[in-house]
Amino acid sequence: MSTAARVEHVGPQHRHALTDLAAEAFGLSREEVVAGFGAPGTKVWLVWPGEGGDEAPAGYCRMVVNREAKSRDRACIDALFVRPEARKAGYARHLLEAALADARENGLGGIWAYLPVSLPGRFVYLSGGRKVHDLRFLKHESLLELGEPRLPAGYGIRAAALPGDARYLAELFNGIFENMWNFMPHTVETITAWYDAPDTRPENSFILEFLNGESGSPEGAGMAILAVDPNRLAAGDKAVYIPDIGVMPAHRRRGLGRLLIQASAQRARDCGAEALELIVSGDNEDVRAFYQSLGFGEVGIVSVYEWLCEN
Template sequence: MKVEALKSEKVKEFVEYCRKHRMEVDDSFLYEEDLKGFEPNADNLTYILTNQEGTIIGAASLIMDEYNRRGNRARFRIFHSEIADAFYYKQLLQALLQHKEGLEKVYVFIPLQNKLLMELMEKVDFSVERCAFLLVREDSDAPEWSLPEGYSIRSFRPGEDEQIWSEVRNAGFAKLKGNETPVTKEMVTKLISSNDYIEGGMKILFHQDKPVGVVRGAADEYENAPIMNIGPLAILPEYQRKGLGRLLLRAALQFAKEKSYKKTILSVNGENERAQALYINEGFKQVEGVACYQYYLNPSLNKEC
Protein backbone atom coordinates (compact mmCIF):
# COMPACT_ATOMS: atom_id res chain seq x y z
CA MET A 1 0.00 0.00 0.00
CA LYS A 2 1.22 3.49 -0.78
CA VAL A 3 0.03 6.99 0.17
CA GLU A 4 0.78 9.63 -2.43
CA ALA A 5 -0.35 13.08 -3.46
CA LEU A 6 -3.12 13.05 -6.04
CA LYS A 7 -1.72 13.80 -9.51
CA SER A 8 -3.65 14.97 -12.55
CA GLU A 9 -3.54 11.54 -14.21
CA LYS A 10 -5.40 10.05 -11.21
CA VAL A 11 -8.09 12.73 -10.86
CA LYS A 12 -10.68 10.81 -12.87
CA GLU A 13 -10.17 7.73 -10.73
CA PHE A 14 -10.36 9.86 -7.57
CA VAL A 15 -13.68 11.34 -8.70
CA GLU A 16 -15.03 7.85 -9.36
CA TYR A 17 -13.89 6.80 -5.89
CA CYS A 18 -15.81 9.73 -4.39
CA ARG A 19 -18.92 8.78 -6.34
CA LYS A 20 -18.62 5.16 -5.22
CA HIS A 21 -18.38 5.95 -1.51
CA ARG A 22 -20.22 9.26 -1.04
CA MET A 23 -23.29 7.56 0.46
CA GLU A 24 -21.08 6.23 3.30
CA VAL A 25 -19.72 9.66 4.26
CA ASP A 26 -20.99 13.21 4.49
CA ASP A 27 -21.62 14.13 0.85
CA SER A 28 -21.97 17.90 1.30
CA PHE A 29 -19.05 18.55 -1.06
CA LEU A 30 -19.30 15.42 -3.17
CA TYR A 31 -22.18 16.44 -5.44
CA GLU A 32 -21.61 16.30 -9.16
CA GLU A 33 -21.15 20.07 -9.35
CA ASP A 34 -18.39 19.78 -6.72
CA LEU A 35 -16.63 16.92 -8.48
CA LYS A 36 -16.94 18.37 -11.97
CA GLY A 37 -13.62 19.97 -12.87
CA PHE A 38 -12.05 18.98 -9.55
CA GLU A 39 -8.34 19.76 -9.37
CA PRO A 40 -5.91 19.05 -6.53
CA ASN A 41 -4.36 22.37 -5.51
CA ALA A 42 -3.70 24.57 -2.48
CA ASP A 43 -7.45 24.82 -1.83
CA ASN A 44 -8.05 21.09 -2.38
CA LEU A 45 -5.14 19.29 -0.76
CA THR A 46 -5.60 15.61 -1.65
CA TYR A 47 -3.76 12.34 -0.95
CA ILE A 48 -4.72 8.84 -2.08
CA LEU A 49 -4.03 5.33 -0.84
CA THR A 50 -3.24 2.86 -3.62
CA ASN A 51 -2.74 -0.91 -3.66
CA GLN A 52 -0.02 -2.85 -5.45
CA GLU A 53 -1.90 -2.53 -8.76
CA GLY A 54 -2.03 1.25 -8.36
CA THR A 55 -5.80 1.28 -7.77
CA ILE A 56 -7.17 3.88 -5.36
CA ILE A 57 -8.50 2.20 -2.22
CA GLY A 58 -8.51 5.26 0.07
CA ALA A 59 -8.64 9.05 -0.18
CA ALA A 60 -8.28 12.10 2.02
CA SER A 61 -9.04 15.54 0.62
CA LEU A 62 -9.09 18.80 2.58
CA ILE A 63 -11.05 21.92 1.70
CA MET A 64 -8.65 24.75 2.50
CA ASP A 65 -10.52 27.70 1.02
CA GLU A 66 -10.35 31.28 2.22
CA TYR A 67 -13.18 30.88 4.75
CA ASN A 68 -11.67 27.83 6.45
CA ARG A 69 -8.19 29.32 6.45
CA ARG A 70 -9.44 32.42 8.26
CA GLY A 71 -10.71 30.07 10.94
CA ASN A 72 -7.31 28.31 11.03
CA ARG A 73 -8.94 25.02 10.07
CA ALA A 74 -9.64 22.72 7.14
CA ARG A 75 -12.65 20.54 6.37
CA PHE A 76 -12.45 17.10 4.82
CA ARG A 77 -14.21 16.71 1.50
CA ILE A 78 -13.67 12.98 1.91
CA PHE A 79 -11.75 10.88 4.44
CA HIS A 80 -12.27 7.22 3.63
CA SER A 81 -10.52 3.90 3.14
CA GLU A 82 -11.93 0.70 1.72
CA ILE A 83 -9.82 -1.12 4.29
CA ALA A 84 -11.44 -0.37 7.65
CA ASP A 85 -8.17 -0.09 9.56
CA ALA A 86 -7.12 2.96 11.60
CA PHE A 87 -3.53 2.44 10.38
CA TYR A 88 -4.42 3.58 6.86
CA TYR A 89 -6.45 6.53 8.09
CA LYS A 90 -3.46 7.62 10.17
CA GLN A 91 -1.20 7.33 7.13
CA LEU A 92 -3.51 9.53 5.05
CA LEU A 93 -3.84 12.04 7.89
CA GLN A 94 -0.11 12.32 8.45
CA ALA A 95 0.47 12.90 4.75
CA LEU A 96 -1.97 15.80 4.82
CA LEU A 97 -0.48 17.26 7.99
CA GLN A 98 2.82 17.82 6.23
CA HIS A 99 0.98 20.93 5.02
CA LYS A 100 -0.40 22.02 8.40
CA GLU A 101 1.09 25.52 8.47
CA GLY A 102 -1.52 27.99 9.68
CA LEU A 103 -3.93 25.26 10.79
CA GLU A 104 -5.17 24.63 14.31
CA LYS A 105 -7.45 21.73 13.45
CA VAL A 106 -9.01 19.61 10.72
CA TYR A 107 -12.54 18.30 10.91
CA VAL A 108 -14.87 15.86 9.19
CA PHE A 109 -18.60 15.11 9.35
CA ILE A 110 -19.62 11.47 9.80
CA PRO A 111 -23.22 10.21 9.37
CA LEU A 112 -24.46 8.97 12.75
CA GLN A 113 -25.51 5.67 11.22
CA ASN A 114 -21.93 4.91 10.14
CA LYS A 115 -20.82 3.52 13.51
CA LEU A 116 -17.74 1.84 12.05
CA LEU A 117 -16.35 5.07 10.64
CA MET A 118 -17.08 6.87 13.90
CA GLU A 119 -15.10 4.22 15.79
CA LEU A 120 -12.22 4.58 13.32
CA MET A 121 -12.14 8.37 13.84
CA GLU A 122 -11.78 7.85 17.58
CA LYS A 123 -8.92 5.39 17.01
CA VAL A 124 -7.19 8.07 14.93
CA ASP A 125 -7.55 10.46 17.92
CA PHE A 126 -10.40 12.57 16.54
CA SER A 127 -12.97 13.80 19.07
CA VAL A 128 -16.59 14.88 18.68
CA GLU A 129 -17.08 18.65 18.66
CA ARG A 130 -20.82 18.70 17.97
CA CYS A 131 -23.67 16.99 16.22
CA ALA A 132 -25.88 18.47 13.51
CA PHE A 133 -29.21 17.33 12.15
CA LEU A 134 -30.90 17.62 8.79
CA LEU A 135 -34.62 18.43 8.91
CA VAL A 136 -37.16 18.27 6.09
CA ARG A 137 -40.63 19.83 5.83
CA GLU A 138 -42.87 18.07 3.33
CA ASP A 139 -45.88 20.38 3.65
CA SER A 140 -45.82 23.01 0.88
CA ASP A 141 -48.39 25.18 2.70
CA ALA A 142 -46.90 28.24 4.39
CA PRO A 143 -48.17 29.15 7.89
CA GLU A 144 -49.71 32.59 8.25
CA TRP A 145 -47.52 35.30 9.68
CA SER A 146 -47.46 39.05 10.21
CA LEU A 147 -44.76 41.42 11.41
CA PRO A 148 -44.99 43.46 14.60
CA GLU A 149 -45.38 47.20 14.21
CA GLY A 150 -42.12 48.86 13.23
CA TYR A 151 -40.72 45.77 11.46
CA SER A 152 -40.40 45.07 7.75
CA ILE A 153 -38.83 42.47 5.44
CA ARG A 154 -37.38 43.18 2.02
CA SER A 155 -35.35 41.24 -0.51
CA PHE A 156 -31.57 41.50 -0.64
CA ARG A 157 -30.27 44.06 -3.15
CA PRO A 158 -27.15 42.77 -4.93
CA GLY A 159 -24.40 45.35 -4.95
CA GLU A 160 -25.89 47.23 -1.98
CA ASP A 161 -26.62 44.89 0.93
CA GLU A 162 -23.52 42.70 1.15
CA GLN A 163 -22.14 44.54 4.19
CA ILE A 164 -25.49 44.47 5.97
CA TRP A 165 -25.88 40.76 5.34
CA SER A 166 -22.41 39.85 6.56
CA GLU A 167 -22.70 41.98 9.72
CA VAL A 168 -26.06 40.52 10.78
CA ARG A 169 -25.03 36.96 9.95
CA ASN A 170 -21.73 37.29 11.82
CA ALA A 171 -23.33 38.79 14.93
CA GLY A 172 -26.07 36.18 14.98
CA PHE A 173 -23.66 33.25 14.58
CA ALA A 174 -20.77 34.55 16.70
CA LYS A 175 -21.27 31.86 19.37
CA LEU A 176 -22.64 29.08 17.16
CA LYS A 177 -20.24 26.13 17.00
CA GLY A 178 -18.76 25.66 13.55
CA ASN A 179 -19.94 29.06 12.34
CA GLU A 180 -17.87 31.42 14.47
CA THR A 181 -15.61 32.48 11.62
CA PRO A 182 -17.06 35.70 10.12
CA VAL A 183 -18.07 35.81 6.48
CA THR A 184 -16.93 38.71 4.32
CA LYS A 185 -18.70 40.99 1.85
CA GLU A 186 -16.88 39.16 -0.92
CA MET A 187 -18.27 35.82 0.24
CA VAL A 188 -21.79 37.22 0.26
CA THR A 189 -21.23 38.51 -3.28
CA LYS A 190 -20.31 35.00 -4.38
CA LEU A 191 -23.69 33.75 -3.16
CA ILE A 192 -25.34 35.78 -5.92
CA SER A 193 -23.39 34.02 -8.65
CA SER A 194 -23.61 30.51 -7.15
CA ASN A 195 -25.57 27.76 -8.87
CA ASP A 196 -28.05 27.51 -6.00
CA TYR A 197 -28.99 31.21 -5.99
CA ILE A 198 -32.70 32.01 -6.31
CA GLU A 199 -33.56 35.59 -7.17
CA GLY A 200 -35.42 37.11 -4.24
CA GLY A 201 -34.48 34.23 -1.96
CA MET A 202 -32.32 36.32 0.36
CA LYS A 203 -34.40 38.35 2.83
CA ILE A 204 -33.45 41.02 5.37
CA LEU A 205 -35.54 41.85 8.45
CA PHE A 206 -35.54 45.47 9.63
CA HIS A 207 -36.64 47.14 12.85
CA GLN A 208 -37.32 50.69 11.73
CA ASP A 209 -34.18 51.32 9.64
CA LYS A 210 -31.97 48.84 11.50
CA PRO A 211 -31.21 45.45 9.89
CA VAL A 212 -31.76 42.80 12.59
CA GLY A 213 -32.14 39.48 10.78
CA VAL A 214 -31.39 37.57 7.57
CA VAL A 215 -32.61 34.37 5.93
CA ARG A 216 -31.73 32.67 2.66
CA GLY A 217 -33.60 30.18 0.52
CA ALA A 218 -31.42 28.34 -2.00
CA ALA A 219 -32.00 25.71 -4.67
CA ASP A 220 -31.01 22.22 -3.55
CA GLU A 221 -31.75 18.56 -4.18
CA TYR A 222 -32.76 15.82 -1.77
CA GLU A 223 -33.53 12.23 -2.69
CA ASN A 224 -33.20 13.12 -6.38
CA ALA A 225 -35.90 15.79 -6.20
CA PRO A 226 -35.75 19.62 -6.06
CA ILE A 227 -35.97 21.14 -2.60
CA MET A 228 -35.37 24.60 -1.16
CA ASN A 229 -32.61 24.83 1.44
CA ILE A 230 -33.23 27.41 4.19
CA GLY A 231 -30.12 28.89 5.75
CA PRO A 232 -28.55 30.84 7.14
CA LEU A 233 -31.26 32.18 9.42
CA ALA A 234 -29.70 34.68 11.80
CA ILE A 235 -31.02 37.28 14.24
CA LEU A 236 -28.96 39.89 16.11
CA PRO A 237 -28.43 38.67 19.71
CA GLU A 238 -30.35 41.60 21.25
CA TYR A 239 -33.37 40.78 19.06
CA GLN A 240 -33.47 37.06 19.82
CA ARG A 241 -36.21 35.46 21.94
CA LYS A 242 -38.83 37.79 20.44
CA GLY A 243 -40.32 35.34 17.95
CA LEU A 244 -38.55 36.99 15.01
CA GLY A 245 -36.78 33.79 13.98
CA ARG A 246 -40.16 32.11 13.52
CA LEU A 247 -41.34 35.01 11.37
CA LEU A 248 -38.24 34.86 9.17
CA LEU A 249 -38.67 31.09 8.83
CA ARG A 250 -42.29 31.53 7.78
CA ALA A 251 -41.29 34.21 5.29
CA ALA A 252 -38.85 31.69 3.77
CA LEU A 253 -41.58 29.02 3.68
CA GLN A 254 -43.89 31.42 1.90
CA PHE A 255 -41.16 32.17 -0.64
CA ALA A 256 -40.68 28.41 -1.19
CA LYS A 257 -44.40 28.04 -1.87
CA GLU A 258 -44.30 30.96 -4.33
CA LYS A 259 -41.46 29.21 -6.17
CA SER A 260 -43.45 25.93 -6.25
CA TYR A 261 -41.14 23.95 -3.98
CA LYS A 262 -42.98 21.04 -2.41
CA LYS A 263 -40.38 20.51 0.30
CA THR A 264 -37.89 22.56 2.30
CA ILE A 265 -34.76 21.46 4.12
CA LEU A 266 -32.42 22.94 6.74
CA SER A 267 -29.72 21.92 9.20
CA VAL A 268 -29.37 22.72 12.89
CA ASN A 269 -26.70 22.16 15.53
CA GLY A 270 -27.55 19.61 18.21
CA GLU A 271 -26.84 22.01 21.08
CA ASN A 272 -29.22 24.60 19.61
CA GLU A 273 -32.28 23.13 21.30
CA ARG A 274 -34.39 26.26 20.89
CA ALA A 275 -33.91 26.27 17.13
CA GLN A 276 -34.62 22.55 16.93
CA ALA A 277 -37.88 23.01 18.83
CA LEU A 278 -38.88 25.89 16.57
CA TYR A 279 -38.31 23.92 13.38
CA ILE A 280 -40.16 20.86 14.66
CA ASN A 281 -43.09 23.02 15.76
CA GLU A 282 -43.15 24.48 12.25
CA GLY A 283 -43.55 21.05 10.67
CA PHE A 284 -39.96 19.92 10.05
CA LYS A 285 -38.91 16.33 10.77
CA GLN A 286 -35.40 15.05 11.42
CA VAL A 287 -34.18 12.82 8.60
CA GLU A 288 -30.41 12.61 9.09
CA GLY A 289 -27.74 13.34 11.65
CA VAL A 290 -23.97 13.81 11.52
CA ALA A 291 -21.20 14.09 14.08
CA CYS A 292 -18.47 16.64 13.53
CA TYR A 293 -15.16 15.00 14.43
CA GLN A 294 -12.19 17.28 14.95
CA TYR A 295 -8.47 16.68 15.18
CA TYR A 296 -6.49 19.38 16.95
CA LEU A 297 -2.90 19.87 15.94
CA ASN A 298 -2.34 20.98 19.54
CA PRO A 299 -3.76 19.13 22.59
CA SER A 300 -7.38 20.04 23.36
CA LEU A 301 -10.20 18.78 25.50
CA ASN A 302 -12.52 16.35 23.77
CA LYS A 303 -16.09 17.47 23.31
CA GLU A 304 -19.10 15.26 22.87
CA CYS A 305 -22.61 15.62 21.47
Protein backbone atom coordinates in the same frame (compact mmCIF):
# COMPACT_ATOMS: atom_id res chain seq x y z
CA MET B 1 -2.62 -0.98 12.69
CA SER B 2 -1.66 0.91 9.54
CA THR B 3 -0.67 -0.95 6.37
CA ALA B 4 1.08 0.24 3.23
CA ALA B 5 -1.13 2.31 0.98
CA ARG B 6 -1.09 4.59 -2.05
CA VAL B 7 -3.03 7.85 -1.93
CA GLU B 8 -3.76 9.94 -5.04
CA HIS B 9 -5.70 13.05 -5.94
CA VAL B 10 -8.78 12.16 -7.95
CA GLY B 11 -8.44 12.74 -11.68
CA PRO B 12 -10.68 12.02 -14.69
CA GLN B 13 -9.34 8.47 -14.81
CA HIS B 14 -10.72 7.82 -11.32
CA ARG B 15 -14.31 8.92 -11.95
CA HIS B 16 -15.81 5.43 -12.15
CA ALA B 17 -13.99 4.26 -9.02
CA LEU B 18 -15.12 7.34 -7.12
CA THR B 19 -18.69 6.91 -8.31
CA ASP B 20 -18.76 3.34 -7.02
CA LEU B 21 -17.38 4.38 -3.61
CA ALA B 22 -19.76 7.32 -3.22
CA ALA B 23 -22.72 5.15 -4.16
CA GLU B 24 -21.65 2.58 -1.56
CA ALA B 25 -21.10 5.22 1.12
CA PHE B 26 -24.09 7.52 0.61
CA GLY B 27 -26.27 6.04 -2.12
CA LEU B 28 -25.40 8.85 -4.53
CA SER B 29 -26.15 8.66 -8.23
CA ARG B 30 -23.45 9.21 -10.88
CA GLU B 31 -24.88 12.68 -11.62
CA GLU B 32 -24.78 13.67 -7.93
CA VAL B 33 -21.18 12.47 -7.60
CA VAL B 34 -20.02 14.43 -10.66
CA ALA B 35 -21.85 17.57 -9.49
CA GLY B 36 -20.62 17.40 -5.91
CA PHE B 37 -17.02 16.47 -6.47
CA GLY B 38 -16.42 18.91 -9.29
CA ALA B 39 -17.37 21.98 -7.23
CA PRO B 40 -14.84 24.82 -6.90
CA GLY B 41 -12.47 24.48 -3.96
CA THR B 42 -13.06 20.73 -3.70
CA LYS B 43 -10.23 18.22 -3.38
CA VAL B 44 -10.70 14.46 -3.30
CA TRP B 45 -8.23 11.66 -2.53
CA LEU B 46 -8.52 7.91 -3.13
CA VAL B 47 -6.57 5.27 -1.22
CA TRP B 48 -5.49 1.86 -2.54
CA PRO B 49 -4.01 -1.10 -0.67
CA GLY B 50 -0.24 -1.43 -1.05
CA GLU B 51 0.99 -0.08 -4.38
CA GLY B 52 -2.46 0.07 -5.86
CA GLY B 53 -2.19 -2.23 -8.84
CA ASP B 54 -5.48 -3.19 -10.43
CA GLU B 55 -7.36 -3.42 -7.14
CA ALA B 56 -10.38 -1.27 -6.42
CA PRO B 57 -9.68 1.67 -4.08
CA ALA B 58 -10.38 1.07 -0.41
CA GLY B 59 -11.74 4.52 0.40
CA TYR B 60 -11.85 8.23 -0.32
CA CYS B 61 -11.81 11.62 1.36
CA ARG B 62 -13.36 14.89 0.14
CA MET B 63 -12.15 18.26 1.43
CA VAL B 64 -13.50 21.73 0.67
CA VAL B 65 -11.23 24.78 0.78
CA ASN B 66 -13.11 28.02 0.12
CA ARG B 67 -12.60 31.61 1.21
CA GLU B 68 -14.92 31.36 4.19
CA ALA B 69 -13.11 28.27 5.50
CA LYS B 70 -9.77 29.99 4.96
CA SER B 71 -10.99 32.97 6.99
CA ARG B 72 -11.33 30.51 9.90
CA ASP B 73 -7.87 29.06 9.18
CA ARG B 74 -9.41 25.68 8.40
CA ALA B 75 -10.27 23.34 5.56
CA CYS B 76 -13.42 21.21 5.84
CA ILE B 77 -13.74 17.46 5.25
CA ASP B 78 -17.31 16.42 4.51
CA ALA B 79 -16.70 12.84 3.36
CA LEU B 80 -14.30 10.23 4.80
CA PHE B 81 -15.19 6.70 3.82
CA VAL B 82 -13.37 3.35 3.90
CA ARG B 83 -15.01 0.12 2.78
CA PRO B 84 -16.09 -1.98 5.80
CA GLU B 85 -13.79 -4.89 4.99
CA ALA B 86 -10.76 -2.54 4.96
CA ARG B 87 -11.43 -0.43 8.06
CA LYS B 88 -8.90 -2.12 10.32
CA ALA B 89 -6.01 -1.50 7.92
CA GLY B 90 -5.49 2.19 8.72
CA TYR B 91 -6.56 3.60 5.35
CA ALA B 92 -8.59 6.41 6.96
CA ARG B 93 -5.37 7.59 8.64
CA HIS B 94 -3.60 7.71 5.26
CA LEU B 95 -6.42 9.81 3.78
CA LEU B 96 -6.42 12.15 6.76
CA GLU B 97 -2.65 12.61 6.52
CA ALA B 98 -2.98 13.55 2.84
CA ALA B 99 -5.65 16.14 3.68
CA LEU B 100 -3.59 17.57 6.55
CA ALA B 101 -0.51 17.82 4.34
CA ASP B 102 -2.53 19.74 1.76
CA ALA B 103 -3.94 22.09 4.42
CA ARG B 104 -0.43 22.67 5.79
CA GLU B 105 0.93 23.44 2.32
CA ASN B 106 -1.83 26.02 1.89
CA GLY B 107 -0.90 27.75 5.14
CA LEU B 108 -3.97 26.59 7.10
CA GLY B 109 -3.93 25.77 10.78
CA GLY B 110 -6.02 22.62 10.62
CA ILE B 111 -9.05 20.72 9.42
CA TRP B 112 -12.63 20.42 10.56
CA ALA B 113 -14.52 17.30 9.55
CA TYR B 114 -18.33 17.35 9.35
CA LEU B 115 -19.32 13.69 9.13
CA PRO B 116 -22.66 11.83 9.23
CA VAL B 117 -21.08 9.10 11.33
CA SER B 118 -19.33 9.01 14.69
CA LEU B 119 -15.65 8.07 14.34
CA PRO B 120 -14.14 5.54 16.77
CA GLY B 121 -12.69 7.38 19.75
CA ARG B 122 -9.41 5.45 19.53
CA PHE B 123 -8.93 6.51 15.89
CA VAL B 124 -9.59 10.17 16.73
CA TYR B 125 -7.17 10.07 19.68
CA LEU B 126 -4.35 8.25 17.88
CA SER B 127 -4.63 10.53 14.85
CA GLY B 128 -4.22 13.62 17.05
CA GLY B 129 -7.80 14.85 16.67
CA ARG B 130 -10.67 15.71 18.95
CA LYS B 131 -14.44 15.66 18.75
CA VAL B 132 -15.78 19.21 18.84
CA HIS B 133 -19.57 19.03 18.62
CA ASP B 134 -22.67 17.17 17.47
CA LEU B 135 -25.19 18.78 15.12
CA ARG B 136 -28.73 17.70 14.22
CA PHE B 137 -29.56 17.64 10.51
CA LEU B 138 -33.18 18.66 9.83
CA LYS B 139 -35.23 18.64 6.62
CA HIS B 140 -38.65 19.93 5.51
CA GLU B 141 -40.07 18.33 2.36
CA SER B 142 -43.54 19.93 2.18
CA LEU B 143 -42.74 23.59 1.64
CA LEU B 144 -46.25 24.60 0.63
CA GLU B 145 -47.44 23.58 4.09
CA LEU B 146 -45.35 26.35 5.63
CA GLY B 147 -47.68 28.99 4.20
CA GLU B 148 -46.99 32.51 3.01
CA PRO B 149 -44.98 34.97 5.13
CA ARG B 150 -47.10 37.61 6.87
CA LEU B 151 -45.20 40.55 8.27
CA PRO B 152 -46.16 41.90 11.70
CA ALA B 153 -46.86 45.62 11.88
CA GLY B 154 -43.71 47.69 11.77
CA TYR B 155 -41.51 45.09 10.05
CA GLY B 156 -40.21 44.74 6.52
CA ILE B 157 -38.19 42.09 4.70
CA ARG B 158 -35.99 42.43 1.63
CA ALA B 159 -33.21 40.72 -0.30
CA ALA B 160 -29.64 41.66 0.56
CA ALA B 161 -27.53 43.71 -1.84
CA LEU B 162 -23.76 43.97 -2.05
CA PRO B 163 -21.57 45.83 -1.46
CA GLY B 164 -23.96 48.16 0.36
CA ASP B 165 -25.24 45.61 2.88
CA ALA B 166 -21.92 43.95 3.73
CA ARG B 167 -21.39 45.87 6.98
CA TYR B 168 -25.07 45.56 7.88
CA LEU B 169 -24.99 41.77 7.39
CA ALA B 170 -21.80 41.49 9.47
CA GLU B 171 -23.43 43.39 12.34
CA LEU B 172 -26.57 41.24 12.13
CA PHE B 173 -24.61 38.00 12.08
CA ASN B 174 -22.47 39.02 15.05
CA GLY B 175 -25.50 40.11 17.07
CA ILE B 176 -27.56 37.00 16.33
CA PHE B 177 -24.96 34.26 16.58
CA GLU B 178 -22.49 35.49 19.23
CA ASN B 179 -23.36 32.52 21.47
CA MET B 180 -23.05 29.91 18.72
CA TRP B 181 -20.68 27.01 19.45
CA ASN B 182 -18.28 27.92 16.59
CA PHE B 183 -18.87 31.68 16.53
CA MET B 184 -16.32 33.82 14.76
CA PRO B 185 -17.08 37.53 14.24
CA HIS B 186 -17.76 38.54 10.66
CA THR B 187 -16.34 41.63 8.98
CA VAL B 188 -17.08 43.37 5.69
CA GLU B 189 -14.28 41.31 4.14
CA THR B 190 -15.50 37.93 5.38
CA ILE B 191 -19.11 38.70 4.40
CA THR B 192 -17.89 39.56 0.90
CA ALA B 193 -15.93 36.28 0.80
CA TRP B 194 -19.07 34.46 1.96
CA TYR B 195 -20.79 35.47 -1.26
CA ASP B 196 -17.92 34.35 -3.49
CA ALA B 197 -19.25 30.79 -3.34
CA PRO B 198 -21.32 29.84 -6.42
CA ASP B 199 -24.23 28.62 -4.29
CA THR B 200 -24.52 31.76 -2.11
CA ARG B 201 -25.96 34.85 -3.78
CA PRO B 202 -27.21 38.11 -2.20
CA GLU B 203 -30.60 37.74 -3.86
CA ASN B 204 -31.05 34.48 -1.92
CA SER B 205 -30.42 36.22 1.40
CA PHE B 206 -33.05 38.06 3.45
CA ILE B 207 -32.71 41.01 5.80
CA LEU B 208 -35.57 41.47 8.26
CA GLU B 209 -35.95 45.04 9.52
CA PHE B 210 -37.94 46.88 12.16
CA LEU B 211 -39.08 50.21 10.79
CA ASN B 212 -38.23 52.36 13.78
CA GLY B 213 -40.48 55.40 13.74
CA GLU B 214 -38.44 57.26 16.36
CA SER B 215 -35.15 57.28 14.49
CA GLY B 216 -36.65 57.25 11.03
CA SER B 217 -34.24 54.50 9.93
CA PRO B 218 -34.72 50.71 9.82
CA GLU B 219 -33.26 48.56 12.57
CA GLY B 220 -31.85 45.12 11.74
CA ALA B 221 -34.07 42.43 13.25
CA GLY B 222 -33.03 39.18 11.56
CA MET B 223 -31.48 37.44 8.58
CA ALA B 224 -31.64 34.25 6.55
CA ILE B 225 -29.07 32.91 4.09
CA LEU B 226 -29.95 30.30 1.47
CA ALA B 227 -27.34 28.15 -0.28
CA VAL B 228 -28.84 27.33 -3.67
CA ASP B 229 -26.55 24.90 -5.49
CA PRO B 230 -27.49 24.82 -9.21
CA ASN B 231 -25.48 21.64 -9.77
CA ARG B 232 -27.33 19.89 -6.98
CA LEU B 233 -30.71 20.96 -8.33
CA ALA B 234 -29.74 19.93 -11.87
CA ALA B 235 -28.73 16.49 -10.59
CA GLY B 236 -32.24 15.99 -9.21
CA ASP B 237 -31.57 16.72 -5.54
CA LYS B 238 -34.24 19.40 -5.09
CA ALA B 239 -33.13 20.74 -1.71
CA VAL B 240 -31.82 24.12 -0.57
CA TYR B 241 -29.61 24.43 2.50
CA ILE B 242 -29.93 27.25 5.06
CA PRO B 243 -26.48 27.81 6.58
CA ASP B 244 -27.56 30.76 8.75
CA ILE B 245 -30.94 32.00 9.96
CA GLY B 246 -31.82 33.90 13.10
CA VAL B 247 -33.42 36.85 14.86
CA MET B 248 -31.77 39.56 16.97
CA PRO B 249 -32.34 39.06 20.73
CA ALA B 250 -34.47 42.20 21.08
CA HIS B 251 -36.92 40.95 18.43
CA ARG B 252 -37.38 37.32 19.48
CA ARG B 253 -40.66 35.72 20.61
CA ARG B 254 -42.62 37.65 17.95
CA GLY B 255 -43.03 34.95 15.31
CA LEU B 256 -40.19 36.32 13.19
CA GLY B 257 -38.29 33.03 13.02
CA ARG B 258 -41.33 31.40 11.44
CA LEU B 259 -41.60 34.32 9.00
CA LEU B 260 -37.97 33.90 7.91
CA ILE B 261 -38.51 30.17 7.32
CA GLN B 262 -41.65 30.93 5.28
CA ALA B 263 -39.78 33.50 3.18
CA SER B 264 -36.93 31.01 2.69
CA ALA B 265 -39.38 28.31 1.57
CA GLN B 266 -40.99 30.70 -0.90
CA ARG B 267 -37.59 31.61 -2.36
CA ALA B 268 -36.56 27.94 -2.49
CA ARG B 269 -39.69 27.10 -4.50
CA ASP B 270 -38.93 29.98 -6.88
CA CYS B 271 -35.50 28.38 -7.46
CA GLY B 272 -37.09 25.01 -8.29
CA ALA B 273 -36.42 23.36 -4.93
CA GLU B 274 -38.83 21.14 -3.02
CA ALA B 275 -37.12 20.90 0.38
CA LEU B 276 -35.25 22.95 2.97
CA GLU B 277 -32.33 21.65 5.03
CA LEU B 278 -30.56 23.09 8.06
CA ILE B 279 -28.55 22.04 11.07
CA VAL B 280 -28.98 22.90 14.75
CA SER B 281 -26.70 22.39 17.71
CA GLY B 282 -27.16 18.97 19.24
CA ASP B 283 -27.53 20.42 22.74
CA ASN B 284 -30.08 23.12 21.85
CA GLU B 285 -33.39 21.39 22.48
CA ASP B 286 -35.46 24.59 22.28
CA VAL B 287 -34.29 25.44 18.76
CA ARG B 288 -34.76 21.88 17.57
CA ALA B 289 -38.29 21.82 19.01
CA PHE B 290 -39.08 25.10 17.21
CA TYR B 291 -38.10 23.71 13.81
CA GLN B 292 -39.92 20.46 14.45
CA SER B 293 -43.06 22.47 15.26
CA LEU B 294 -42.80 23.90 11.73
CA GLY B 295 -42.67 20.42 10.19
CA PHE B 296 -38.92 19.78 9.99
CA GLY B 297 -37.91 16.20 10.64
CA GLU B 298 -34.57 15.00 11.97
CA VAL B 299 -32.77 12.99 9.31
CA GLY B 300 -29.36 12.53 10.88
CA ILE B 301 -26.60 13.65 13.22
CA VAL B 302 -23.45 15.36 11.98
CA SER B 303 -20.39 14.94 14.18
CA VAL B 304 -17.71 17.63 14.04
CA TYR B 305 -14.01 16.78 14.54
CA GLU B 306 -10.83 18.84 14.43
CA TRP B 307 -7.21 18.09 13.59
CA LEU B 308 -4.46 20.69 13.81
CA CYS B 309 -1.68 20.77 11.25
CA GLU B 310 0.94 20.99 14.01
CA ASN B 311 0.02 17.46 15.07
